[in-house]
Amino acid sequence: MTYDLEVIKPGLETTIQDWPGLKGGFKYGFNRSGPIDHYSFRMANLLVGNHPGAPGLEVQFIGPTIRFLSSQKFAVTGADMEASLDGNPLPLWETLSAEAGQILTLGSAIKGARSYIAFSGGLKANYFLGSYSTHTIAEAGGFDGKKLEKGNKITINPSSVIEKLTLPDKYQSMFSNNGQWIIEIVLGPSNDWLSEEGIELFINTDWIVSPRSNRMGIRLEGPSLKFSERAKNKAPEHGSHPSNCVDIGYPFGGINICGDTPVVLLNEGLTGGGFIIPFTVASCSLPKLAQARPHEIFKFKIISVEEAQNIRKNINTLCESKTLKS
Template structure:
C-alpha cells in the first residue's frame, strides 16, 4: 500500500499548510505564532473529515490551488467561496466529500471572503518545525507556500467515512455589504493617544488596504492625535509620537506606525518600536482573515468579560456539535 499523498498541480496565490495552536513558545526568539487566519472555518473543515479540529490542513488565499489526490479519502472545503470543482464538476463546500484515488480538486478565485480551508482525512503530515506544522511563509519557517509539483504526505486516518454538513446558519458569516464589525479592547497603549482619538477609532470606518496579508492588515482612515505621554517622553522611545521603546506586540494589536494603523496578525512581527493603542479580541481575529482589500472595518469597543463570552461562543461554533449528519 502506498502512503497517502497530494500532488500540487497549481499552487494558487499563496497556499500554505497551517495547524493549531501554531508555533507556541518561540516569540521571544522572533518567531510569530502563525496558524490559520480564520481558525473557525479551519476547525470546521477538520471536523467534517473526522480529524481532530486542530489538525494540519491547507489555507488558500484569494485564489485556490489545483490538487491531485493520489489515494482515496475524505475532504472538506470551508471558508471563502472559491467554487471548488472535483474533476471539473462543481462540489459543495461545508460538507464531507468522499474522493477516489486520482481525482483532481480545483479552487478558483474567492467570490466572498478571502481564505478557504481544505482539510483531508488524516491531515497533512509535513515535518513539524519548532513544534508546529504551521507555515510562516515570509521567512520559510515550517516550509513555504505550495509550489507546482510539490507532494504533500498525509497522516493516517481512522475516519469512518461519515458524511457531515455545516448548516448555513452555523457557518461563519461573511460581511454583509463589505462592512465588518470587529470587537476590540482598548490598550495596551491607548494612553498614548488623545482621548478624542480613542473615541474616533471606535466611531470611524476603516478601509482595508490592498497591501494587507498574513503579516498585517493595513488600514486607511482618520488621523490620530497624541497625548502628553507620546509627545513628551524619554529620548530612548524615539522621535515620532508613535515611537516607543521596543516592546512585545500582542496578536491582534492595532499597531500605529506614524499615522497608518496596521493590525498585527498571525505572521506579524513579535516585537517592535511602535505603539499598540488597541487590540482586536482573540475571538474576532477570524474575521480579519476573511476581510478583503477595499472592505470596511468598524471597531466595536468591548471589555474583558465580553471578550470571554466571545471566546466561549467561538469555541462552541467550532465544535463537533455544529455539524449535522447527512
C-alpha cells in the first residue's frame, strides 16, 4: 500500500468521517457518527471535486500537523484554526495544493470549534455499516475505529485533475460573532412531559454550553425545567424523577433531559434510554452545534416540521458544485 499522508501531531481528536454516516445501525444500538457540521464537511468535498459525502477529516478544537507524502489537492472549511502549509497561512473555503514533503498545520480554533479537511479522491478507510465514518465507541470504521495518532499513515483514493474553486463569502458558514446562537428545534417526541410553562422557560432561557461536551452530546447549563402532569403522575415503571420514562429510542439531535441537565444528542450519542426528549434539533442547526464553543449561549427557537424540512432541502440544494465559483 502506498501512503499519501503521515500524521505528525494528531490534534485533540481528529477522525475520518463520511456523510451521512452509518446506515441502518439505529436498530442495533449504533448512532450514525459522521461529521457534526455536515455543511462545512460537504463543502470541503465539493471544493476538491469529490462527492459531498466522501471520507475526509473532522478536526476538533486543536488541529493536527500532517505531512503530505505525495502531491495532492485539498480544502479546509469550518472553524478557523489558522491553517498553514510550511508555515504560510492558508485560506479557508477554497481548493488548495500541496507537494510531497509539505506540512499542513492546523492550530487551535480561534473561531468556531470544528474544521474539516477534504482531499481530492477521498480518504481510504474501513467500511462499517454502510459508511467510512469512525465510530469511536464501537471502535469501528474510519482508521481502525480510532481517532488519529502520531505516525498513522493514510492513503488517498486516486482522483482526476480538478480546477481551483472557491465558495462565495455569502455561503461560508454561519458563525456567531457575539457567542450567541439561535438553534432551530421542532417539538417532540416527549414535549407533553413538560408543562407549557416549562416549554416557555426552555425557549426563554440563555443556555450555556458546558465544557463537558463531545461528539456524544452537548451538555447545557441553565435552570431546572417545569414538568407536566404526565411527568409527575405516571406508572411506577417510568422511574422516580419527572424526566424519567420507560426507555425510548432517542432521535438524532434529540434534546435529552437527564434530571435537570439538558443534553443535545450528537453523532455518537446514545440511541435510547430512560430520559425524555421534549425537543429535537432541526438538521439545519446541527452545523451550529458543531461550531459552538464552551461557555457560549444557545437560544432555542421552535419551528414546524415542515419549515425544518424546507430549510433542509435548501441546504441540500446549496451543497452542490454549482454553488462554487472558479
